[in-house]
Amino acid sequence: MTLVVLGIDALDPELVDSDVHSNLTLGAYKSIETIVSVAGEPSTHELWPTIITGLPPSEHGLQLDDGVAWENPLLRAGSRAADHLLPKEIQSRIGAWLLTNTSEDAFREHATYYEEHDLSTVFDGRKAKAIGVPNYVVNPDDEDREHLLRQRMGDLFERDSDATGGHTSADPVEFYEQCMEMGMVRIARTRRALRSRQYELVFGYTSALDLIGHVSYDDPGLQRDAYNEMDDFVGELVGDLNSEDDLLLVSDHGLQGGLHTEEAIVAATNSEIIEGIKSVTDIHAAVEETLDRDDYTPSARERPERSHESGEAVREQLEDLGYM
Numbered sequence: 001m002t003l004v005v006l007g008i009d010a011l012d013p014e015l016v017d018s019d020v021h022s023n024l025t026l027g028a029y030k031s032i033e034t035i036v037s038v039a040g041e042p043s044t045h046e047l048w049p050t051i052i053t054g055l056p057p058s059e060h061g062l063q064l065d066d067g068v069a070w071e072n073p074l075l076r077a078g079s080r081a082a083d084h085l086l087p088k089e090i091q092s093r094i095g096a097w098l099l100t101n102t103s104e105d106a107f108r109e110h111a112t113y114y115e116e117h118d119l120s121t122v123f124d125g126r127k128a129k130a131i132g133v134p135n136y137v138v139n140p141d142d143e144d145r146e147h148l149l150r151q152r153m154g155d156l157f158e159r160d161s162d163a164t165g166g167h168t169s170a171d172p173v174e175f176y177e178q179c180m181e182m183g184m185v186r187i188a189r190t191r192r193a194l195r196s197r198q199y200e201l202v203f204g205y206t207s208a209l210d211l212i213g214h215v216s217y218d219d220p221g222l223q224r225d226a227y228n229e230m231d232d233f234v235g236e237l238v239g240d241l242n243s244e245d246d247l248l249l250v251s252d253h254g255l256q257g258g259l260h261t262e263e264a265i266v267a268a269t270n271s272e273i274i275e276g277i278k279s280v281t282d283i284h285a286a287v288e289e290t291l292d293r294d295d296y297t298p299s300a301r302e303r304p305e306r307s308h309e310s311g312e313a314v315r316e317q318l319e320d321l322g323y324m
């Protein structure tokens with residue numbers, strides 16, 4: 001089997017409804033605990049390293065207050081001055097601000113960080129594919145459409161401390177389209193990795209719901225639309241699973257009214273996978289256990305077979321629509 005883990009940043013357990021979102025809730029789902037950062041809310045920067053290692057931020061070291069933000073090249077010059085002039089607490093706050101301000105270097109810690117710090121991740125020793133996981137960058141030159149769109153958000157997504165959720169958008173409807181494109185691209189890449197049959201673990205990630213959630217506080221309909229569409233996209237991924245495969249959806253925190261909330265979610269095709277998960281720190285063990293239960297060795301994809309009946313069905317449908 002292949003275990004597919006899909007990270008949906010900011011997927012909020014209170015905003016999914018199993019009657020409406022059968023793909024976001026799968027066979028079983030539940031709310032889990034997350035961890036609040038020094039900035040006063042759960043932080044994407046800290047939590048994905050927690051999810052892949054099972055360690056709280058204080059142990060994996062990728063924390064908002066450890067100076068990581070100051071390594072951003074755009075700010076290195078400024079930070080030298082700040083080191084002397086600003087109290088530590090204010091530096092931390094500015095660091096947190098920088099990290100949520102979607103600078104092009106946000107969440108770009110290299111995968112080598114973990115080995116260098118003697119930290120093990122779900123990817124170690126596995127035939128695994130990580131797609132856009134924050135702070136687990138396998139190849140810094142390998143940027144996809146979600147990366148590009150994130151770097152070019154401009155006034156579609158700007159930090160504004162006076163705004164309800166701390167962000168504003170010059171055009172939330174236009175930004176919505178970009179966010180949905182990001183979600184589709186990452187889920188397409190996840191589906192491709194699954195269909196290649198080269199991996200026992202495929203771990204995809206998208207920030208689409210987080211970004212649109214931050215600017216839709218004035219227009220909650222946009223956030224609802226995003227959940228409904230994301231349910232469709234995940235449905236397409238579910239359609240690619242074979243009977244032995246499993247899918248685990250995870251988030252790092254929720255998001256309501258433009259602000260991160262202190263609840264995350266897990267959902268799985270098989271309820272056993274999420275049984276032991278109470279917090280974001282338990283996801284690592286659940287993934288390991290699921291993969292250890294199975295001695296799957298990926299080989300190669302099988303030739304996709306097509307029967308004449310499926311061609312016949314399409315022809316009939318086209319005839320019904322009046323095209324043939």
Ligand SMILES: [Zn+2]
Nearest residue numbers: 009010044252
């Ligand atoms: Zn997040």
